[in-house]
Amino acid sequence: MITVGMDLGTQRVQVVVLKDGKIVGRALAMSGFDPTKAAEQAVNEALEQANLKLSNVNHFAATGSALDMAPYANSKVSMMGADAKAAVFLVPKARTIIDVGAEEARAVKCDEKGVMVDFVLNERCAAGAGAFIEAMARALEVKMEDMGPLALKAERASPINASCVIFGESDVVSLIHRQESKPEIARAVYDAMADRVSAMVHRLGINPEVVLVGGVAKDPGFVVSLNRKLGINVVIPEDPEYVGALGAALIAATRVKEDPK
Amino acid sequence: MKNETVERKYLPEMPRKEMDELRNTVKTASQKIIADNIEHMKKADPHRPEAMKYFDEMADLFGKRQKEIAAEKEKGKKVIGYLCLFAPTELIMAADAIPVRVNSGWYDTSKLGDRVVPVEVCPVIRSTIGAKMIELSPFLEQSDALISVLTCDGMTKLGEILGDTKIVWGMNIPRIKDSTQSLRFWNDEIKHMKTQIETFTGNKITRKNLKEAIETSHRATKAFRRLQELRKGNPVIMGRDAMLVNQAYTWDDKKRWTEKTEVLCDELEKRAQRKDWVCSPDTPRVMVTGTPMFWPDNWKLPTLVEEGNPQGIIVADEQCSGERILNDPIGVDEWSMDDMLNAMSERYLMASTCPCFTSKDGNEDRINWLLNKVKEWKIQGVIYYVVRGCMLYAMEYTRVKKALDKINVPVYYLDTEYTREDVGQMKTRVEAFLEMLNARIDI
Numbered sequence: 001m002i003t004v005g006m007d008l009g010t011q012r013v014q015v016v017v018l019k020d021g022k023i024v025g026r027a028l029a030m031s032g033f034d035p036t037k038a039a040e041q042a043v044n045e046a047l048e049q050a051n052l053k054l055s056n057v058n059h060f061a062a063t064g065s066a067l068d069m070a071p072y073a074n075s076k077v078s079m080m081g082a083d084a085k086a087a088v089f090l091v092p093k094a095r096t097i098i099d100v101g102a103e104e105a106r107a108v109k110c111d112e113k114g115v116m117v118d119f120v121l122n123e124r125c126a127a128g129a130g131a132f133i134e135a136m137a138r139a140l141e142v143k144m145e146d147m148g149p150l151a152l153k154a155e156r157a158s159p160i161n162a163s164c165v166i167f168g169e170s171d172v173v174s175l176i177h178r179q180e181s182k183p184e185i186a187r188a189v190y191d192a193m194a195d196r197v198s199a200m201v202h203r204l205g206i207n208p209e210v211v212l213v214g215g216v217a218k219d220p221g222f223v224v225s226l227n228r229k230l231g232i233n234v235v236i237p238e239d240p241e242y243v244g245a246l247g248a249a250l251i252a253a254t255r256v257k258e259d260p261k
Numbered sequence: 262m263k264n265e266t267v268e269r270k271y272l273p274e275m276p277r278k279e280m281d282e283l284r285n286t287v288k289t290a291s292q293k294i295i296a297d298n299i300e301h302m303k304k305a306d307p308h309r310p311e312a313m314k315y316f317d318e319m320a321d322l323f324g325k326r327q328k329e330i331a332a333e334k335e336k337g338k339k340v341i342g343y344l345c346l347f348a349p350t351e352l353i354m355a356a357d358a359i360p361v362r363v364n365s366g367w368y369d370t371s372k373l374g375d376r377v378v379p380v381e382v383c384p385v386i387r388s389t390i391g392a393k394m395i396e397l398s399p400f401l402e403q404s405d406a407l408i409s410v411l412t413c414d415g416m417t418k419l420g421e422i423l424g425d426t427k428i429v430w431g432m433n434i435p436r437i438k439d440s441t442q443s444l445r446f447w448n449d450e451i452k453h454m455k456t457q458i459e460t461f462t463g464n465k466i467t468r469k470n471l472k473e474a475i476e477t478s479h480r481a482t483k484a485f486r487r488l489q490e491l492r493k494g495n496p497v498i499m500g501r502d503a504m505l506v507n508q509a510y511t512w513d514d515k516k517r518w519t520e521k522t523e524v525l526c527d528e529l530e531k532r533a534q535r536k537d538w539v540c541s542p543d544t545p546r547v548m549v550t551g552t553p554m555f556w557p558d559n560w561k562l563p564t565l566v567e568e569g570n571p572q573g574i575i576v577a578d579e580q581c582s583g584e585r586i587l588n589d590p591i592g593v594d595e596w597s598m599d600d601m602l603n604a605m606s607e608r609y610l611m612a613s614t615c616p617c618f619t620s621k622d623g624n625e626d627r628i629n630w631l632l633n634k635v636k637e638w639k640i641q642g643v644i645y646y647v648v649r650g651c652m653l654y655a656m657e658y659t660r661v662k663k664a665l666d667k668i669n670v671p672v673y674y675l676d677t678e679y680t681r682e683d684v685g686q687m688k689t690r691v692e693a694f695l696e697m698l699n700a701r702i703d704i
Contacts, residue, residue: 065689076570077696078689078692078693078696078697079689079693080693080697081693081696081697081700115697115700115701116697116700117671117697117701118671118697119673119693119694119697120674121690
């Protein structure tokens with residue numbers, strides 16, 4: 001059985017091809033102005049990797065904030081449902097999943113089968129999400145991928161209050177004016193983000209294992225700050241940015257079983 | 262009547278031309294929204310009850326009911342508007358005046374309200390101020406006086422702001438419910454309101470006409486409760502239809518509303534016998550609690566739930582725009598004036614589950630309402646609906662969540678604004694919640 005999961009996010013599209021429970025192909029594309037086209041490209045690339053054709057696929061499932069624009073979709077899966085399913089597939093003991101993407105952070109509680117039982121999202125604010133790092137990197141005139149390593153060099157914390165990206169930026173500017181060093185400011189950015197994300201997770205309740213997924217899970221600056229705030233070490237699966245697409249592909253497989261054509 | 266010589270404390274003077282233009286734009290948009298909402302509700306249920314036709318007509322805030330009230334006013338009747346359910350409507354009816362609720366559900370006017378109060382203020386308040394600024398709301402404009410009850414911070418100042426152009430009577434509701442001095446105080450407020458209404462209307466509230474008014478309320482409560490009872494079983498009415506019926510009570514003629522609701526219930530009973538459900542009986546059963554949702558614009562949440570993929574059905578609510586309106590009858594023992602006024606005081610104070618209250622055990626009455634609904638109406642998930650700036654509901658969420666966690670009923674906190682722009686985001690959230698409910702049902 002072949003299923004394809006497509007995660008149409010605000011910045012990137014990820015695709016995972018699953019064959020009998022094994023990942024056989026995956027691809028990534030920038031969403032850009034035409035997420036549908038980006039997803040088509042990513043699907044074709046991932047299928048090519050697996051030596052498969054569109055017609056071999058039993059079921060396509062779409063997830064992500066732009067899921068209504070997904071091509072080929074037979075069904076859709078919520079982002080939280082996909083996160084839970086994939087996290088438990090990758091880390092069987094996972095019960096709390098934190099997903100930090102470009103524009104949104106969310107946390108999901110699930111049972112041992114990877115069925116979500118509760119979830120919470122950062123409500124309409126990007127201060128707890130990847131876009132915040134990007135904006136702050138711009139203010140510090142460093143590359144986004146350098147922000148994390150920079151923050152790890154900080155010797156102390158200088159708190160900022162990130163109630164939103166705009167206010168956060170003006171806070172960072174005042175740190176610059178106080179001539180704080182770049183590593184300290186970078187750490188302040190991650191601490192502020194981790195504050196918001198951990199407050200959100202605390203509202204949901206923390207059940208171990210806690211798994212961190214989404215693009216921002218690859219940023220060491222954020223991971224260190226989050227671990228410090230939560231007082232635990234979160235588990236990060238390999239290639240955390242593909243978790244949404246994997247979850248959709250896994251759920252697609254259960255849907256084929258329920259409704260074999 | 263507006264007294265032009267009185268200096269306005271809050272509301273800006275707006276040129277008549279600008280006011281008229283704005284009102285016409287918002288009114289035209291609103292009429293379209295009313296028609297769209299009704300169209301959606303019709304489509305949602307292919308066998309929609311015949312009796313809903315009447316309520317569809319009542320739903321037009323610029324239509325039949327406005328004209329009826331205007332005709333009554335011509336004959337000399339007074340209209341007394343109110344902003345909270347604590348206003349003792351039986352006193353208004355007993356004095357042969359027309360009670361009508363005037364909170365605004367218009368999204369567009371909340372932006373106008375921003376000219377008077379900051380955006381952090383709850384949009385129900387901002388929108389009502391905006392509606393007043395452009396004289397949009399037929400019922401608010403027709404009101405000869407307003408009863409403003411000091412429940413939350415927003416309501417407290419709203420009365421003051423509307424006082425720029427209207428006669429406003431404040432009622433001071435005690436915040437601690439379970440004390441004898443509170444009840445005594447509130448009883449005095451009710452008695453004072455009686456005198457005020459009598460003086461204003463020139464009609465004496467007698468034992469006889471107050472008894473009649475309370476009996477009218479009793480009959481309405483009976484019909485109201487009958488409708489909610491019918492929502493306990495497999496779904497025979499869409500949540501939105503029931504919510505519209507419930508809310509229409511606040512502006513409709515009370516006796517006619519009662520008749521029409523009984524007719525609707527007859528029809529629904531037959532429907533239940535035919536096993537003609539509005540949606541599959543395994544559709545997740547949802548309850549909404551939190552900030553009131555006023556017709557016509559603020560209909561986005563129920564629409565998203567009932568037209569979602571997967572679909573949900575709203576079978577109950579705990580809102581002052583919904584089931585709280587008529588849930589509790591006034592318990593009169595002896596029909597003396599004193600006893601009737603005491604019974605009214607108790608009903609308006611003790612039966613309310615508004616989060617403005619606290620008591621020894623906090624707002625335990627609200628928790629009990631929710632738990633009872635979950636059990637009796639077989640609720641599978643609760644949406645806790647809060648608009649930005651609605652502090653009391655936002656703060657009570659933690660307690661409600663704990664209580665629902667204990668009985669393993671999922672609850673989702675959904676915060677929004679008086680805007681159409683966030684419908685996409687809300688859809689993602691609501692559908693994820695419904696997907697989760699379905700997954701739980703399957704297990």
